[in-house]
Amino acid sequence: MRDLVPEMVKCLSVHSLQISRKGKTLLQVPELSLMGLGPTLILGPNGAGKSLLLRCLHGLIVPDSGRVQQDGIALNAYHKSRQAMVFQRPVLLRRSVSANLDFVLKRQGMSRAIRKSRIDELLAEGGLEGKARQSARSLSGGEAQRLAILRALALDPETLFLDEPTSSLDPGATQMIERMILRASNRGVRIVMVSHDIGQARRLAADIVMMQAGHVVEHGAAKQVLDAPTSDAARRFVAGGLVT
Numbered sequence: 001m002r003d004l005v006p007e008m009v010k011c012l013s014v015h016s017l018q019i020s021r022k023g024k025t026l027l028q029v030p031e032l033s034l035m036g037l038g039p040t041l042i043l044g045p046n047g048a049g050k051s052l053l054l055r056c057l058h059g060l061i062v063p064d065s066g067r068v069q070q071d072g073i074a075l076n077a078y079h080k081s082r083q084a085m086v087f088q089r090p091v092l093l094r095r096s097v098s099a100n101l102d103f104v105l106k107r108q109g110m111s112r113a114i115r116k117s118r119i120d121e122l123l124a125e126g127g128l129e130g131k132a133r134q135s136a137r138s139l140s141g142g143e144a145q146r147l148a149i150l151r152a153l154a155l156d157p158e159t160l161f162l163d164e165p166t167s168s169l170d171p172g173a174t175q176m177i178e179r180m181i182l183r184a185s186n187r188g189v190r191i192v193m194v195s196h197d198i199g200q201a202r203r204l205a206a207d208i209v210m211m212q213a214g215h216v217v218e219h220g221a222a223k224q225v226l227d228a229p230t231s232d233a234a235r236r237f238v239a240g241g242l243v244t
């Protein structure tokens, strides 16, 4: 287990980031620094550019211009190897639950005995102890997303990106996943998560990035953004209004 200590805090930042398609600017972020002192939630309406920003931070998309840095160094293969991502729809192998986890652990060169004990730990972490031999494809939506998160955690990531991981789940399933995310955060995993849900932001966020029409319109401590928003978009979001 890693403890969150100040020297481990890594700054993930973007500078002069721009993505355009067919003459339209989809994302334009002059400066954004994420200190990782707890979960960062990226909020905003559909099409605001949340997923594009998340994918840039993970190095999945190379921006047309600008750069992504970790601790002032351009995001490199080592940084990316210490990141993991979970998507809205869980992507799982057509294998059993435990084989999905074993696949990731094996690639890290772990012995069979260590893999087995790590799989047991992970299954307990995700409340999937009784499902080890079940086909991953037969899991419920909430169970499948828990497995996707466990598989990402099996990589022992420094940063875990999550793109609306609970958007199609009911409150019970959402609560289980939020608890997993908070436990990971408390162990020192940096969490950067896209969400539409203001309640989720209240429950999880240490800081909030508010996006609208390809721009970051506000970034600050969650309490500050939720209690005293400065942008119109955040004000309407917090008040439960429709933000377009």
Ligand SMILES: Nc1ncnc2c1ncn2[C@@H]1O[C@H](COP(=O)(O)OP(=O)(O)OP(=O)(O)O)[C@@H](O)[C@H]1O
Pocket (backbone or CB within 6 Å): 021, 026, 044, 045, 046, 047, 048, 049, 050, 051, 052, 053
């Ligand atoms: N490869 C692409 N080519 C053209 N347009 C794209 C591409 N990828 C994203 N876009 C556009 O960029 C905009 C931002 O997309 P993005 O997926 O980041 O939005 P979002 O904030 O995550 O929205 P949602 O909440 O609906 O997932 C959208 O208008 C989308 O259609």
